[in-house]
């Protein structure tokens with residue numbers, strides 16, 4: 001059992017609170033609890049805020065639980081330990097014709113971290129969240145329990161743990177259903193669109209024929225160009241098409257941000273021109289594309305430690321979803337507020353979620369439109385802007401994503417998550433997080 005102190009334990013480097021970590025070394029051992037400390041499972045720290053932090057308590061690290069347990073290459077059923085990363089899974093299963101059924105925009109997260117946030121990907125409109133593809137997992141609780149959870153066994157604990165933010169116990173290993181993949185490439189189009197109406201028209205027309213859709217928005221353009229951007233739509237390419245078009249999976253040059261600069265490199269001076277430059281770089285309105293899976297799913301992973309560009313104060317990621325019935329008006333209000341503020345990120349991600357029901361009590365996705373963007377922490381004006389965005393989201397009947405959050409109020413959280421009281425019953429009494437204490441009031 002290795003103990004250590006770690007800094008910058010969440011991806012946004014905010015709140016900047018050092019953490020005490022204890023690493024588990026075997027999935028067969030019990031939970032390593034001491035005294036009356038609270039604990040929180042910890043994966044790869046790819047959550048942005050305090051849902052993966054437990055200041056004053058202990059993080060239970062899963063990095064050493066990174067083994068495959070079983071893989072059936074005929075059915076695509078995989079069993080692996082909690083701390084295995086998506087990157088490791090892909091390296092092993094893709095050459096055998098399988099891919100993750102759902103992946104977020106990084107491959108450096110862990111299997112259990114993906115379950116605990118019930119992560120979503122660019123194919124949500126087709127297949128729902130990651131939780132919908134979990135066949136079972138094993139959960140350790142502080143009463144010494146070791147339970148198998150699946151849709152048929154301990155089904156209530158299964159539903160609480162998917163999207164349960166690590167608060168219901170420690171997952172030791174899980175079994176998931178992978179998705180067939182004919183190649184390591186995606187073929188599709190990048191389409192330039194001029195405003196929000198054009199975005200929604202593209203989202204609607206693309207949802208039938210394309211498994212993956214996402215768009216990058218210039219969040220600082222206003223007027224008739226409010227919400228302009230690039231719409232990407234794609235399917236996994238056939239091996240024939242890849243051979244015909246000469247697809248190459250080369251890893252490219254390894255880039256890295258080597259240290260945290262003294263100030264954020266993303267600021268009022270750099271933001272507007274960077275966004276405009278990106279929007280203008282594609283001159284044709286439609287470009288046919290063949291992407292490697294890394295280029296399509298994980299463009300940000302190409303630069304290691306890119307989170308450091310925001311400087312020592314860190315940054316906040318804001319991700320919300322607004323229901324389909326009011327998505328146009330609510331998205332318009334959100335973009336207008338961001339554009340007026342002059343704050344925001346280099347490229348916002350905007351996408352529509354589909355109607356597939358999420359299995360977790362606290363799962364984030366709902367049918368509607370979701371917006372994600374980064375804000376360098378620039379003092380009170382950043383927090384005031386995010387409060388104004390919260391008000392728009394709550395008024396629309398939407399919610400904020402816990403995996404990205406470090407500052408929403410308890411009232412905002414309660415307004416978005418109708419099954420919160422049902423969930424509370426499953427919180428293990430020894431488990432806690434900064435996020436839980438802030439918004440669930442422990």
Ligand SMILES: Cc1cc2nc3c(=O)[nH]c(=O)nc-3n(C[C@H](O)[C@H](O)[C@H](O)COP(=O)(O)OP(=O)(O)OC[C@H]3O[C@@H](n4cnc5c(N)ncnc54)[C@H](O)[C@@H]3O)c2cc1C
Nearest residue numbers: 041043044045046047104105110113116119120165166171
């Ligand atoms: C570049 C980037 C892009 C992203 N894109 C997306 C996206 O498109 N969609 C999306 O949904 N998310 C996205 N995310 C967020 C990320 O996918 C989630 O925060 C993910 O859950 C992080 O997993 P992790 O392994 O790093 O876990 P951590 O961040 O360390 O922990 C996440 C949660 O899992 C719990 N947990 C960890 N291990 C266990 C365990 N063994 N048992 C029980 N609970 C456990 C923790 O307590 C915590 O609550 C992105 C993040 C980054 C950095």
